[in-house]
Amino acid sequence: MFSKIKNKKQEGFTLIEVMIVILIIAVLLAIAIPNFIRSRESSRAKACLANLRQIETAKEQWAMHNRKNADDTPTAADLVSEFMKGPADNTLPECPAGGTYTIGDVNTRPSCSVGTNGTTADYDDHILN
DSSP states (O other), X not given: OHHHHXXXXXXXXXXXXXXXXXXXXXXXXXXXXXXXHHHHHHXXXXXXXXXXXXXXXXXXXXXXXXTOOTTOOOOHHXXXXXXXXXXXXXXXXXXXXXXXXXXXXXXXXXEETTTTTTSSOSTTOOOOO
């Protein structure tokens, strides 16, 4: 009778051990996912700001090159063809957050339709300061 008890081995994990592992994974995901989302939005905003700076610089170069006044407004084709690296169809770069760019006249800064993204956080603003 004792030999039958000795031959039985416990294999696998207990329910408690499995639940602890699942809990640890859940805590790690709860920490990682919000940080991932925040960093993704921050990257989109930085890429959008870089595009806005490029548009603003191209607009200033266009105005100086063509001797334009502060009230003149260039088209996207005017800027992309000579003063920006862009696609062959002379369109402005795309906002990574899905917004659209407004060039405006030489005196105003270009803007993105996303703007402040509707949040109080400043890491995802699409506005040139």
